[in-house]
Amino acid sequence: MDRLVKADTKEVEMIFLKGQKCSSSFKLTNLMHTMSVAVSLTTTNSSLFSINKPFSTIPPLSTASYKLQLSQPSDQPPLSDPPDAITVRATMLPTGKATAADLRRFFSKPGPHVFRDAVLTVSLVGPHVAEFLISQTPQSRNLFAKSISACTKPQLMRLLKPAVECGSTDAVADLLNAGADATATTESLMPLAIRVGNLHAVKLLEASGCKIDGSSLHEAAAMDRIDAMEFLLARYDGELDVDAVDSEGRTAIHVAAREGHARVIQFCVAMGGNPNRVDSKGWTPLHYAAWKGHVKAAECLLECSNVKCARDREGRTAFSVAAESEHEQSHARTRLVDLLGWGDALLRAVRVDDVHGVKKCLGEGVSVNGRDQNGWTPLHWAAFKGRIKSLKVLLEHGAEVETVDDAGYTPLHCAAQAGHLQVALYLIAHGASQPNLKSFPHLAHPFQNHSFTLI
Structure with a gap:
């Protein structure tokens, strides 16, 4: 004979509930027609799981029920890999009766009289287990699939949100395959999936009919x-x-x-x-x-x-909004104020040679080398308009003499083009390279009667 007793299941599923006592039942049947058997039940982790009848006697062809209990309530399911298990051992009992001490003695001595009839896997299942697994990285997909097998449809639907929030694409897929209806939730899950940045989850939800x-x-x-x-x-x-x-x-x-x-x-x-x-x-x-x-x-x-x-x-x-903003990055605020408003004010002041206005704008933190839509800096405008006083102020505040606009022109080119000789000479004295007449032949006229050499 291969075994003396038969279990009604290969896996004992226990619905885990946070902070509550948890238990599950299973049955063993005596396969002997004329003789009682003694049964010993042990768990892999006796500190976590206990059985109400670790030793018992089952009459011929009879069935006995047992209860597996979680020893201590917990907020987290005590999962293990490999999973915990119950080992079922049995031995024939010719007398049909035995005390607890007798049974303990029978199974304390291994030998051919003791049969190892079954090993029952212990599985913790239910929504609390599934929710815990969703939060884990990496996640065991097999454990998760097992955990949701005991969930009702409303429970499956409630698990969709944490699965999406955690970015667990596998969990979302498993929940949808198990029957969760993404379209029946009170909160739209699509924006949530996008917020998490999970495009695969977005596609899964869209395919399931999510709005x-x-x-x-x-x-x-x-x-x-x-x-x-x-x-x-x-x-x-x-x-x-x-x-x-x-x-x-x-x-x-x-x-x-x-x-x-x-x-x-x-x-x-x-x-x-x-x-x-x-x-x-x-x-x-x-x-x-x-x-x-x-x-x-x-x-x-x-x-x-x-x-x-x-x-x-x-x-x-x-511009007004940027000026009023108390943004913590003062450099960004200054750059925006310059970009949106003060830069324009500086260009206007330069064009009319308003030296006081130029100094005020620069004092407000406007970039002296800011550009307009054509790439012109304030120095380009001062040179083109012949505003020598403004030009001097700009150079004193660090204006770049060799900056080129979108067409490749420097401030010196602008001065020469407009015929402002004094401005051109001042720029050259402050480091500007003289214009190349081959590239800009129409700029030569203002310089023809002067002693410096054009390169």
């Missing part, structure tokens, strides 16, 4: 996830608008500007997004970039929009 709306694009823009935006716009071409607005009238470009994601701004504009759009309080994306101190986002918006002078409902331009 897609403009807020999904906003979440992707906030997280700098161009890949998610590309997927959503391609999947819902014609249905999802890149300029979809939230409850405050903000588009994905507003969100990207607020977070400082210049790449997302460029992507949205390339997809037809409107960088000039205003939200419910009259703010353009440029207002948000200025408010948050995002220089690169502001530069990007200035290249693709014409809202530098746009005013919100309180009459403030992006």
